[in-house]
Amino acid sequence: MPGVFAYFFDSAWSLLWAPFAEFAFMRRALVATFALSLSAAPLGVFLTLRRMSLLGDALSHAILPGVAIGFMLFGLSLSAMVAGGVLAGMVVAAIAGFISRTTALKEDASLAAIYLVALAMGVTLISGNGTQLDLLHILFGSALGVDTPGLLLVASVASVSVLTLAAAYRGLVLESFDPVFLSASARRSRGGIAPWLWQQGFLMLVVVNLVAGFQTLGTLMAVGLMMLPAVSAKLWHETLPKQLVNASAQALLSGYAGLLLSYHAGTPSGPTIIGCAGVLYFISLLAAPNGWLPRLFAPPHRVA
Template identity: 50%
Template sequence: MLYDLVLAPFVEFDFMRRALVGTLALALGAGPVGVFLMLRRMSLTGDAMAHAVLPGAAVGYLLYGLWLPAMTLGGLIVGFAVALLSGLVARVTALREDASLAGFYLISLALGVTLVSLRGSNVDLLHVLFGSVLALDDAALILIAGITTVTLVALALIYRPLVLECVDPTFLASVSRAGGPSHLIFLALVVLNLVGGFQALGTLLAVGLMMLPATSARLWTSEITGLIVLATLIGMLSGLVGIIISYHTSLPTGPCIILVAGGVHIASLVFGRAGGLIWRLIPQRHLTA
């Protein structure tokens, strides 16, 4: 029974193994990035950037069809451009960076959908918006693995300034100039992981595997290392369970993965030891003998 339910799909079908490997690799890179987005109070920035890559991917699609390198390069170029432009607008106008980014991402989303609709069918539009985990090929797996490797190495190099900026940005600014470069590198990692997630989950769901595990982990622990490990494990588990549910129910795989992560998030809201509803309702002893 357990074999038929869990192991058989991956033993019998190559596309299921590819989907699992790709999702696990995505979770390994997106988990730590999502944790730092949350700690830096930039959670909605990830959502905005996920939409911002759509026009670039759409241009790649218009020129070369559903060819991975063209769509990836287009998404990277537009994602970096939107990140830089939103920062520039915030510096030279009265708008704050979040408002500027919101404006750019809404324009990007509408433009991207329009561009895909010019040439493609509704099926192509759904593929771009929601991805196709079960259609991952060797090129997509290599891309995702490369992005995850770059992410982990870069985070290891800028880990200390990132943590300091989350805890005490004023102190970091007084003792080092690493805050600015580390912020730019971190934004680049966000874009990279969203482009990687776009291949499997589409522009509308890629941020889900980044933010839902991170916010769920925060309800169980407040220690940064624990957050990163737990968020990564939740992302991997959500990918595994979501793929299995999709296989047995014929539901779309990407949404199943995000719904499983959403279920973990809701359970964490209720039962989480570091801020869940139940633990907040239990009276705490303030004084002990």
């Protein structure tokens, strides 16, 4: 019997933890993914709460031209590509807001048009000034290739995002649920923060997290760790604090399982992590309290 336990322990160790214990690049990838999970997933919950779920996808595409210009000027320099991505994301968000305020187009329509143009421009710039491998690396990332500077960047962004989100929690909740009340309160206090400043600050957090995640998950995949756990969490819980915790937990589990599967199966790390988040989403669709099966087998409501 002790031999059986020892066999199962060794098997579990080699399957579930040995890659992280033996290889530094796996530990860096795990820490970077966990940091993104703690900062990006709660932002996704607020995006779903504000009915702006597709905004994260649009902004993740919009940062590509800035990343491409940084790549053209400085090569695979992380700081240059990050600076370019942040600037491009801010510019696209500002232009979309300006168009929505000065024309009949809503912000989602103007943002959709701009991000498609930005995506095409970014792919064209990278394809014309780099190799196919450079394009794939920027679009889909490589969690297993995160170096020490990249890890420090992700950890710093995650720390600042979590602290900022905690400090701005009340204002973001008010701006999401009742912007009219928040605007009236700001006018009465004369020192309050206007609702549009809350929104722009929130969008800045989203852009910075997407840029921090592009090296790990790529510009096309980074939004997956932000939105999939957030959408799944909404199926499990009605209250916002529980959704925030659930989304972060699902993102952490997806990152851990995706890295392990990527290592053992030899699949790309970024898409594998998002694939694991997708599996959790479909499980939530089936088994969560607001999913299909509980509603299918729920007793019919009786009319008194």
